[in-house]
Amino acid sequence: xxxxxxxxxxxxxxxxxxYRELTIxxxxxxxxxxxxxxxxxxxxxxxxxxxxxxxxxxxxDRDGGTVSIVFDPIGLGTQWLGARxxxxxxxxxxxxxxxxxxxxxxxxxxxxxxxxxxxxLAFLAAELEARGGEVHAIVGxxxxxxxxxxxxxxxxxxxxxxxxxxxxxxxxxxVTDPMPEMIKRFAPxxxxxxxxxxxxxxxxxxxxxxxxxxxxxxxEFMACGVGVxxxxxxxxxxxxxxxxxxxxxxxxxxxxxxxxxx
Numbered sequence: 001x002x003x004x005x006x007x008x009x010x011x012x013x014x015x016x017x018x019y020r021e022l023t024i025x026x027x028x029x030x031x032x033x034x035x036x037x038x039x040x041x042x043x044x045x046x047x048x049x050x051x052x053x054x055x056x057x058x059x060x061d062r063d064g065g066t067v068s069i070v071f072d073p074i075g076l077g078t079q080w081l082g083a084r085x086x087x088x089x090x091x092x093x094x095x096x097x098x099x100x101x102x103x104x105x106x107x108x109x110x111x112x113x114x115x116x117x118x119x120x121l122a123f124l125a126a127e128l129e130a131r132g133g134e135v136h137a138i139v140g141x142x143x144x145x146x147x148x149x150x151x152x153x154x155x156x157x158x159x160x161x162x163x164x165x166x167x168x169x170x171x172x173x174x175v176t177d178p179m180p181e182m183i184k185r186f187a188p189x190x191x192x193x194x195x196x197x198x199x200x201x202x203x204x205x206x207x208x209x210x211x212x213x214x215x216x217x218x219x220e221f222m223a224c225g226v227g228v229x230x231x232x233x234x235x236x237x238x239x240x241x242x243x244x245x246x247x248x249x250x251x252x253x254x255x256x257x258x259x260x261x262x
Contacts, residue, residue, distance in 0.1 A: 041091065100253050
C-alpha cells in the first residue's frame, strides 16, 4: 500500500523495561503494515528537530486499527516521544520500506534479535506462526534491564533462547553464540534478524557459514525515509557488482549475504 500521512492519537503509552512502547490509532497503517517496515515520526513539531525519525513497527492490530513502536528514550527526540501520553497527537507517515519476505510456504524459521530490535521480530513471529510456521528465537541484550520481553513473542515461538552480555538473564555471551547449535537442531529455512549493525553482521556470517539464507532489518540513519536524500545508502552486492541501495526504500530488510559489510 502507499504510505499514509496521519495525525494519529496515542492510544496507550507504556514501559517495557528500559524501553517505551507507544501505540497509535491508525487504521490504514495497521491494515497495510508488514513485519520489517517502519514509521517515520515528526519529533517535537515546531522545535529543533527538523527531520522525522524512523521507528520499526513492533505490532499492528488490524482489527483494532492500531500500530505500535518500541524505542529507547536516550536522546532529546526520543525522550520527547517517550513523554507522549494517551490522547496526545503524533504526526506520522507509514508504513514505509520493504519488510521481511514471508511469502514462502510455512516452515521452520529462526529469529535473532538484539535489544529493542527484538520488538520488530515479535511482529514477524506472530505473522509466521499465524501462517502455520514453526518459529524459534534467540533474544539478547547487554543486561536483563535492556532485554525486550513480550508475551506475543512467547506465544508465537516454539522455543526462545535468552543471552545477555553480563549474564543477568539467560546465559552469558553474545546473541549469536547459540546460533550454530540451534541451526543444527532445528534446520531453519531462513534466519531473520533485527538489532544493532555489528550484531547483524555477525548473524549474517554465522548463517552463511551454516548455509542458511538470512533476512536482516538494518539500522541506518534515515533523514527523509522516502528515498529522496540518499543519506541511508548501504553497499549491497547484486549480479556481480556493488550497488549502493537506500535502506529506507530498497530496505530496510536485505539479504544478509548480499550486504558488503564494512
